[in-house]
Amino acid sequence: MAKANQIRKSLSGNEAVAIAMMQMGPDVFPAFPITPSTEVPQYFSSFVANGECKAEFVAVESEHSAMSACIGASAAGARVMTATSSNGLGLMWEMLHIASGDRCPIIMALVNRAMSPALNIHNDHSDSMGARDTGWIQMYSENTQEAYDNAIQILKIAEDEEVMVPGMVCYDGFITSHSVENLFIMDNKEVADFVGINKRTGAGLLGEKSIAVGPMVLTNYYMEMKRQQKQGLLNAKDVALRVAKEYEELTGRKYGLFEAYRLEDAEVALVIIGSSAGTAKAVADELREKGIKAGVLKIRLYRPFPVEEICEALKNVKAIAVMDKAEGLSGNGGPLYVDVAGSLYGKYSDKILMSYIYGLGGRDVRVESLESVYMDLLEALETGKYNKYNYLGLRE
Numbered sequence: 081m082a083k084a085n086q087i088r089k090s091l092s093g094n095e096a097v098a099i100a101m102m103q104m105g106p107d108v109f110p111a112f113p114i115t116p117s118t119e120v121p122q123y124f125s126s127f128v129a130n131g132e133c134k135a136e137f138v139a140v141e142s143e144h145s146a147m148s149a150c151i152g153a154s155a156a157g158a159r160v161m162t163a164t165s166s167n168g169l170g171l172m173w174e175m176l177h178i179a180s181g182d183r184c185p186i187i188m189a190l191v192n193r194a195m196s197p198a199l200n201i202h203n204d205h206s207d208s209m210g211a212r213d214t215g216w217i218q219m220y221s222e223n224t225q226e227a228y229d230n231a232i233q234i235l236k237i238a239e240d241e242e243v244m245v246p247g248m249v250c251y252d253g254f255i256t257s258h259s260v261e262n263l264f265i266m267d268n269k270e271v272a273d274f275v276g277i278n279k280r281t282g283a284g285l286l287g288e289k290s291i292a293v294g295p296m297v298l299t300n301y302y303m304e305m306k307r308q309q310k311q312g313l314l315n316a317k318d319v320a321l322r323v324a325k326e327y328e329e330l331t332g333r334k335y336g337l338f339e340a341y342r343l344e345d346a347e348v349a350l351v352i353i354g355s356s357a358g359t360a361k362a363v364a365d366e367l368r369e370k371g372i373k374a375g376v377l378k379i380r381l382y383r384p385f386p387v388e389e390i391c392e393a394l395k396n397v398k399a400i401a402v403m404d405k406a407e408g409l410s411g412n413g414g415p416l417y418v419d420v421a422g423s424l425y426g427k428y429s430d431k432i433l434m435s436y437i438y439g440l441g442g443r444d445v446r447v448e449s450l451e452s453v454y455m456d457l458l459e460a461l462e463t464g465k466y467n468k469y470n471y472l473g474l475r476e
Contacts, residue, residue, distance in 0.1 A: 098123035110149035157284030180215030202442025346375030
């Protein structure tokens, strides 16, 4: 595969994702504005108005309507995209399940923002973590470059005939969505060629074959339908690796299910998602200079969860802190912690595993904050004593 002609730009995460969506050529883009994702449909609608994109932009009256319109258009065979955040995702709740159950490969830019109450427009992961079991692919981005790259790759994954489920490309509100960073983008034709044409055109409700979308299925086949749906989601893991390889050949940028940063000989490590991974890697580098074997596992593909691969990546680590930017409200750790703990259960019995809830409502995550977590891990290794469930930076 020939290398892409890449263009260096300075863009915010929202503009970069909107450009990626324009380049992929959706047929329909229904949306309703909500901070901090509003810029995505705003930029996209300007591309439509300027003739840069032939999509039908549909301004709707709510996020529930936005996802309903997405499902109708996708069921008809269209390539469909949208964007939302926080309570907007919450208002889509019913339709998220319908989109995945009806196997509609809709792509959504989810700009992570705290759920209300209290009203808060800043970043944490309570919105996407609340939707982790709705049957959508979830792919998380550390920075603007990754948000652009993930948006392009997730479409090709979702539309694969072995997958056929919707996907969220998640990135942190304001931290990534509004911060302007340098990145490389491809030209429109190269992106269009990479994702390919919409193969579902003519195969949906408007196609020649008679198909059913959203039928009533009771006790006779409901379980079988859900099992098939789950298999499509599970298939996304292998397809994601294949697509990432193709993308690396095109751009030179390498992606996996996660990034294992300095984990080969790490004794202590953080498992983390999103923009805070950059801070964690900087802390690990500083600790390495002091002779401390620190590492980071940055999750990229969260749904489906790469259980076996994460077990392998963490096999040599003695003490692990799982960092959740969402409160699971279960008393049993955050959602990422529960997934990691479930993955390691039965595999290893000698690891220290600690849960940290941090950064809720956009609370600052500083170098010294994450350094203190590494110190907690080192102390736990030395003494054997530790708290399994913790808050970082909380005023008790």
